Amino acid sequence: MEIEGYCVKCKAKRVIEKPTAGFNKRGSAVVFGKCPTCGTKIYRIGRTKLHDGMEAPKK
Numbered sequence: 492m493e494i495e496g497y498c499v500k501c502k503a504k505r506v507i508e509k510p511t512a513g514f515n516k517r518g519s520a521v522v523f524g525k526c527p528t529c530g531t532k533i534y535r536i537g538r539t540k541l542h543d544g545m546e547a548p549k550k
């Protein structure tokens with residue numbers, strides 16, 4: 492599954508390498524992974540297909 496994120500080093504959108512779905516402290520859906528071009532960490536906020544079936548953790 493291809494999830495795009497913005498790489499701050501390349502200053503361009505990249506398809507995130509090994510995207511991992513999760514949730515941040517506020518319970519927002521996030522995806523993190525690596526830029527396939529330069530290896531910089533990419534972190535994007537927003538629900539994706541990777542989050543299907545996942546529920547935000549309750550406090």
Ligand SMILES: [Zn+2]
Nearest residue numbers: 498501526529
């Ligand atoms: Zn990059």
